[in-house]
Amino acid sequence: MATRDLVEIDERRLLRRLDDLAQRGALAQGGIYRPLYSSAWSSAMELVTSWMKEAGLLVRRDAVGNVWGRIEGSRGGRVIATGSHIDTVRGGGALDGALGVVAGIEAVSSLWRRFGRSTRILECLAICEEEGSRFDTNFWGARAIADRLEPGEVDRVRDSDGITLAAAMRAVGLDPGTAATAVRRDLDVFIELHIEQGPVLEDHGPRVGIVTTIAGTAHLEITVRGQPDHAGAMAMDRRRDAFLGASAMSLAIADAATQMGHPAVATVGTIALEPSQVNVVPGLARFTVDTRHPDPARRSELITQIGDVSRKIASERNLGVEIRTLRDRPPVALSPRVADVLRRAAVAAGVEPREMTSGAGHDAQVLAAAASVGMLFVPSIGGRSHCPEEATAAEDVVLGTRVLATALRDLAYQP
Amino acid sequence: MATRDLVEIDERRLLRRLDDLAQRGALAQGGIYRPLYSSAWSSAMELVTSWMKEAGLLVRRDAVGNVWGRIEGSRGGRVIATGSHIDTVRGGGALDGALGVVAGIEAVSSLWRRFGRSTRILECLAICEEEGSRFDTNFWGARAIADRLEPGEVDRVRDSDGITLAAAMRAVGLDPGTAATAVRRDLDVFIELHIEQGPVLEDHGPRVGIVTTIAGTAHLEITVRGQPDHAGAMAMDRRRDAFLGASAMSLAIADAATQMGHPAVATVGTIALEPSQVNVVPGLARFTVDTRHPDPARRSELITQIGDVSRKIASERNLGVEIRTLRDRPPVALSPRVADVLRRAAVAAGVEPREMTSGAGHDAQVLAAAASVGMLFVPSIGGRSHCPEEATAAEDVVLGTRVLATALRDLAYQP
Numbered sequence: 001m002a003t004r005d006l007v008e009i010d011e012r013r014l015l016r017r018l019d020d021l022a023q024r025g026a027l028a029q030g031g032i033y034r035p036l037y038s039s040a041w042s043s044a045m046e047l048v049t050s051w052m053k054e055a056g057l058l059v060r061r062d063a064v065g066n067v068w069g070r071i072e073g074s075r076g077g078r079v080i081a082t083g084s085h086i087d088t089v090r091g092g093g094a095l096d097g098a099l100g101v102v103a104g105i106e107a108v109s110s111l112w113r114r115f116g117r118s119t120r121i122l123e124c125l126a127i128c129e130e131e132g133s134r135f136d137t138n139f140w141g142a143r144a145i146a147d148r149l150e151p152g153e154v155d156r157v158r159d160s161d162g163i164t165l166a167a168a169m170r171a172v173g174l175d176p177g178t179a180a181t182a183v184r185r186d187l188d189v190f191i192e193l194h195i196e197q198g199p200v201l202e203d204h205g206p207r208v209g210i211v212t213t214i215a216g217t218a219h220l221e222i223t224v225r226g227q228p229d230h231a232g233a234m235a236m237d238r239r240r241d242a243f244l245g246a247s248a249m250s251l252a253i254a255d256a257a258t259q260m261g262h263p264a265v266a267t268v269g270t271i272a273l274e275p276s277q278v279n280v281v282p283g284l285a286r287f288t289v290d291t292r293h294p295d296p297a298r299r300s301e302l303i304t305q306i307g308d309v310s311r312k313i314a315s316e317r318n319l320g321v322e323i324r325t326l327r328d329r330p331p332v333a334l335s336p337r338v339a340d341v342l343r344r345a346a347v348a349a350g351v352e353p354r355e356m357t358s359g360a361g362h363d364a365q366v367l368a369a370a371a372s373v374g375m376l377f378v379p380s381i382g383g384r385s386h387c388p389e390e391a392t393a394a395e396d397v398v399l400g401t402r403v404l405a406t407a408l409r410d411l412a413y414q415p
Numbered sequence: 416m417a418t419r420d421l422v423e424i425d426e427r428r429l430l431r432r433l434d435d436l437a438q439r440g441a442l443a444q445g446g447i448y449r450p451l452y453s454s455a456w457s458s459a460m461e462l463v464t465s466w467m468k469e470a471g472l473l474v475r476r477d478a479v480g481n482v483w484g485r486i487e488g489s490r491g492g493r494v495i496a497t498g499s500h501i502d503t504v505r506g507g508g509a510l511d512g513a514l515g516v517v518a519g520i521e522a523v524s525s526l527w528r529r530f531g532r533s534t535r536i537l538e539c540l541a542i543c544e545e546e547g548s549r550f551d552t553n554f555w556g557a558r559a560i561a562d563r564l565e566p567g568e569v570d571r572v573r574d575s576d577g578i579t580l581a582a583a584m585r586a587v588g589l590d591p592g593t594a595a596t597a598v599r600r601d602l603d604v605f606i607e608l609h610i611e612q613g614p615v616l617e618d619h620g621p622r623v624g625i626v627t628t629i630a631g632t633a634h635l636e637i638t639v640r641g642q643p644d645h646a647g648a649m650a651m652d653r654r655r656d657a658f659l660g661a662s663a664m665s666l667a668i669a670d671a672a673t674q675m676g677h678p679a680v681a682t683v684g685t686i687a688l689e690p691s692q693v694n695v696v697p698g699l700a701r702f703t704v705d706t707r708h709p710d711p712a713r714r715s716e717l718i719t720q721i722g723d724v725s726r727k728i729a730s731e732r733n734l735g736v737e738i739r740t741l742r743d744r745p746p747v748a749l750s751p752r753v754a755d756v757l758r759r760a761a762v763a764a765g766v767e768p769r770e771m772t773s774g775a776g777h778d779a780q781v782l783a784a785a786a787s788v789g790m791l792f793v794p795s796i797g798g799r800s801h802c803p804e805e806a807t808a809a810e811d812v813v814l815g816t817r818v819l820a821t822a823l824r825d826l827a828y829q830p
Contacts (some may be wrong), residue, residue, distance in 0.1 A: 043718075230800050234612070258652065
């Protein structure tokens with residue numbers, strides 16, 4: 001089969017299924033919430049399982065609830081897989097994760113229908129959890145596959161109602177004691193189609209991106225210590241206002257990322273003040289910084305700059321400052337070999353794809369420990385995601401799925 | 416009696432009583448908390464009641480729990496009174512309110528012991544509540560005296576445990592249905608001795624201040640609306656970050672007050688972000704501004720500037736902004752006649768007092784509706800208050816109390 005032949009898919013079914021899946025966990029106030037092992041999650045997993053079965057795939061739920069649909073390759077060997085996650089953030093959109101799940105099923109189903117049995121084993125995958133929006137378990141599904149579960153995690157981690165991960169697993173018929181058996185040591189390639197969640201493809205084109213690197217995320221916690229004082233009686237020039245210090249730091253931190261240039265980012269997403277009273281000068285401010293860059297050296301430079309500007313401002317304002325690292329995930333480089341397959345598939349669809357980095361984290365970065373991994377991006381309208389407005393043009397959804405199907409054919413149907 | 420004669424007081428008893436009162440509601444972690452109608456509050460009220468009785472004053476608890484100790488003046492007529500509040504903020508210090516209560520009892524007791532019956536009726540007063548630290552009832556005690564209670568207030572207002580003000584009153588033997596009978600229509604003069612709670616007297620001297628005006632307090636709530644976005648995927652230059660807008664506004668608001676010069680103040684004491692997640696660009700920030708100035712025109716100018724800089728920054732950053740007034744209390748001018756009596760008493764103690772404004776609110780500003788009111792300030796070490804470090808030099812406590820006693824003599828013992 002020549003790589004220039006584009007694989008056709010059932011466009012209308014693809015788009016209808018995305019709409020159907022978006023009903024599972026839809027909130028009255030708009031947006032979607034499908035937390036891990038919830039009834040909305042179970043309902044979504046039942047739906048995608050039914051689609052895999054309808055296509056005639058061999059369907060299996062693993063020990064953590066990931067669902068796999070398989071074409072047994074005639075030559076066996078290591079597996080070609082595709083997919084994404086079924087869970088969502090609270091109030092999320094219809095495509096983050098869902099696109100890669102539905103498109104993966106569509107691509108594998110189309111290949112099976114049109115070309116029959118593959119030479120390589122080919123699997124589509126609905127990953128149980130990526131977002132960490134119910135439990136603090138980011139990448140739970142992909143970590144189980146990649147043998148990255150933590151000892152005792154199922155009993156230690158609880159949701160906001162105090163329910164353990166283990167209890168939540170039992171409630172959907174899973175045995176937490178067997179979670180580690182979800183590991184896959186037979187993966188060769190994993191490809192994930194995902195929305196970009198940023199504005200680059202929309203602003204600059206083309207309609208397909210190939211991810212070379214997933215940015216490393218550092219989460220810092222910065223604590224600024226000043227002095228609480230009476231808001232009426234303490235003169236302005238005698239104050240040591242922790243919040244004004246935190247404000248100046250936050251502006252300087254954002255400036256540092258902006259000055260470094262795209263794709264550097266730094267975000268202050270949370271802040272807490274003490275004593276947090278209308279009529280008291282804040283004596284303490286504690287805020288978080290999420291900062292990312294795909295280049296390890298630039299990322300280190302950015303973290304250093306964040307510390308430097310924070311300490312400089314603290315010193316100028318006679319404030320104390322402490323910086324703590326909450327999380328430090330290095331950047332992950334994806335497979336050039338798989339990127340090359342994806343590029344040829346895009347070209348077959350008439351698009352010279354953009355090589356780009358991902359600022360967002362993805363299952364792909366965890367599965368890179370277990371397989372050669374590639375990622376396809378399609379544009380996000382307005383760069384929006386994790387919100388009800390999350391959207392991608394139907395023609396881009398279809399294009400991305402065709403490119404995915406074409407790449408899977410090129411990998412799994414070689415004679 | 417010549418006004419140049421300074422009235423002597425019992426220094427050691429005064430200081431010991433301040434220490435004793437500071438034990439009532441003392442917290443294990445440091446600081447004091449005497450919320451209205453609590454057991455710590457009752458214990459403190461019993462203690463000051465015992466001191467009034469020990470001095471031979473006529474003691475009476477009114478319908479909201481204010482405690483009055485009285486010398487029946489030989490000529491009757493309208494009353495000369497002094498005092499302050501017994502309650503404290505959470506984790507407050509030993510002097511805010513307490514100084515005026517203990518010094519008032521000491522001054523009236525010393526006058527009674529040395530000079531016997533006054534010509535005018537003279538009363539010392541422990542006011543039940545000023546801080547609003549249990550119920551949202553700021554100035555509850557003084558408002559009852561000044562006929563400023565709100566209809567239904569006792570049943571509407573609840574503490575953080577859901578207990579109504581009425582239920583809390585009943586628990587200490589008060590009848591909430593009679594609260595309005597605490598009104599006093601027979602007051603002539605009220606004098607409050609209080610710590611400054613700011614650094615002016617410490618920095619510039621002298622050791623006694625006389626308050627001419629209590630600053631008007633405005634509380635504004637500013638809501639900044641941007642767009643929530645993925646902290647990893649949304650490019651810096653495409654963001655509409657509500658928190659960065661709020662940070663820039665907070666710095667500009669503080670600058671506006673600093674530029675206007677002392678005693679203008681503006682404080683951002685609380686802020687809340689939405690969605691308040693480490694990895695999401697804040698789409699909304701809501702913060703409060705407490706701003707004060709004793710001059711009504713300058714105060715209006717400051718409020719206008721706060722609105723102007725907030726709207727300008729919102730516009731520059733493509734953010735929405737809404738400004739809501741939560742509270743707007745105008746400045747209160749105190750009595751020049753009483754200030755003159757206080758000034759002469761200070762001069763008798765060898766101090767030419769500073770005329771100054773109060774940035775903090777005080778019972779005096781409410782009682783100004785019911786009496787001619789004067790206020791004395793003594794220095795706060797480091798300008799600190801509402802914290803365990805709140806302190807005043809013993810010699811300044813003694814000096815302030817002597818000046819108070821002298822002024823009361825000049826008012827109440829005229830032949």
